[in-house]
Amino acid sequence: MKVSASFLSCKTMIPVVSKLSATDIDYIHVDFIDGSFVKGKKIPFRKLKQIGKYSRKRLDVHLMTKRLKKYIKKFSQLDCEYITFHLEIDKNIEKYIDLIHSYGIKCGLAINPNTDFKKLEPYLDMIDMVLVMAVEPGYGGQEFIKETVKKVKSLHEYITKRENAIVISIDGGMNQETIKKVKPYIDMVVSGSYITTSNNFQESINSLR
Numbered sequence: 001m002k003v004s005a006s007f008l009s010c011k012t013m014i015p016v017v018s019k020l021s022a023t024d025i026d027y028i029h030v031d032f033i034d035g036s037f038v039k040g041k042k043i044p045f046r047k048l049k050q051i052g053k054y055s056r057k058r059l060d061v062h063l064m065t066k067r068l069k070k071y072i073k074k075f076s077q078l079d080c081e082y083i084t085f086h087l088e089i090d091k092n093i094e095k096y097i098d099l100i101h102s103y104g105i106k107c108g109l110a111i112n113p114n115t116d117f118k119k120l121e122p123y124l125d126m127i128d129m130v131l132v133m134a135v136e137p138g139y140g141g142q143e144f145i146k147e148t149v150k151k152v153k154s155l156h157e158y159i160t161k162r163e164n165a166i167v168i169s170i171d172g173g174m175n176q177e178t179i180k181k182v183k184p185y186i187d188m189v190v191s192g193s194y195i196t197t198s199n200n201f202q203e204s205i206n207s208l209r
Helices: 010-020 068-075 093-102 117-123 148-162 178-185 201-208
Strands: 002-006 027-033 058-064 080-086 106-111 129-133 167-171 188-191
Touching (some): 002 167, 002 201, 027 068, 058 068, 068 093, 093 106, 093 117, 106 117, 106 167, 117 148, 188 201
Parallel strands (some): 002 027, 002 188, 027 058, 106 129
8 A cells, every 4th residue: 555645734844744754655745726726725836846855755746726737847847656637627638648648757637526436437548546535625634525435446346347557546534544444445545634743654654554
């Protein structure tokens, strides 16, 4: 089980990223919000690009913006393993998948809690990861939506039958209790406050694995 850790604010970014660098976390998860797609706390790209000064961990970037061309290009300059954007933008999906891959970066598609995962079907041969949102995107610290368990189980079965080599990741309300409900069906978990507000980052990471 891979673990990707997110930070909650610009103010805490540098100390949190520095502490995460001392753990065996797989990725640092970057939530980028510019206010055009969802509301939430915004951290400017000029701040986010400083992450590399404080960590050698690769980035797992989640774009919550309609201005994908602009920000895919910007984030491609950083050390990204994945760049993920939302299926709900509902236009030029293939174009943006190709753009991400053109930079040698793996591409993910995120789906909101109310989005039917079967809408991913046209793109499953093109992408590397599906990010299932277990909360509404935009704000940290939300409670896990329990219906996500059934959704991620069905998605796992669907992808397995198709024999697609796709990572299933989950984001939202993930802690040592909620992970137990979805662990058989996922390959990666994204966690923010559960890790970064704990007294021991590594112990929290271990409990998610």
